[in-house]
Amino acid sequence: MAITTEPFPAMPELPEVETTRRGLAPHVEGRRIQAVTLRRPDLRWPIPPEVARDLPGQRIQAVRRRAKYLLMDTEAGSALLHLGMSGSLRVLPATTPVTAHDHVDIALAGERGHAGRVLRFNDPRRFGSLLWQAPGQTHPLLQGLGPEPLSDAFDGDYLFAMSRGRKAPVKTFLMDQAVVVGVGNIYAAESLFRAGISPLRAAGKVSRERYAALADAVKAILAYAITRGGTTLRDFLSPDGAPGYFEQELSAYGRGGESCPRCGRPMKQALVGQRTTVWCGYCQR
Secondary structure (H helix, E strand, C coil), rough: EEEECCCCCCCHHHHHHHHHHHHHHHHHHHCEEEEECCCCCCCCECHHHHHHCCCCCCCEEEEECCCCCCEEEEEEEEEEEEEECCEEEEEECCCCCCCEEEEEEECCCCCCCCCCEEEEEECCCCCCCCEECCCCCCCCHHHHCCCCCCCCCCHHHHHHHHHCCCEHHHHHHHCCCCCCCCCCCCHHHHHHHHCCCCCCHHHHHCCCHHHHHHHHHHHEEEEEHHHCCCCCCCCCCCCCCEEEEHHHHHHCCCCCCECCCCCCCEEEEEEECEEEEEEEEEEEE
């Protein structure tokens, strides 16, 4: 059986990446890497030589997520993957024919009665990346990031302290990866709607109490979206092939001009920080 993540039509957010991690981990953790095949030398950036040189012979210790990146840990180091906007990871039978845009194969040895498989990275638009993190080091892309939103380090007091003096809209502030990781356009819109905060309000003008409500909303919505498989959008499939179901429960994102699910008034839509933003001018202040 093929274990598949289908391409995202928009940049994947934390629940989609976490859903991918949870789907792939049982099929690759503990497996030994036989070989790495690179069919091109780069994706968004050049693929470091360590990927093909050091991974073969290593056993995959864990598949982790930091922000919107996946890390595949071995004793030699960690492969650092980002799906970009069109990337997919598939765990396939080793004999599966190569198709267009199959740029990377990581061959996994068969063990304990299991046939050999291949972890295949397909990326038509090549906005994804495959990089390398040496043991004991933090890749530059992962440096300077804010806390994980589902961690204890992220709460209303933290948001309140980080926002003092900030004139940027609170939605832009919430999507800043140096403030908190993994909260993109979809979940920022949904969290602000649940907390009743206008996305246009200056971040420094939001009270501690309202930030407490916002942090609670972020945690609840992300945790729920993970259990529901993330936002399906148009063609995302979780790694076990089941579609995500959170999309049909969105209250704000993508609903500009539609009736507010709370008050029935038309939802407003505008660009905030170059991103399409939808909110209710009555329920969100």
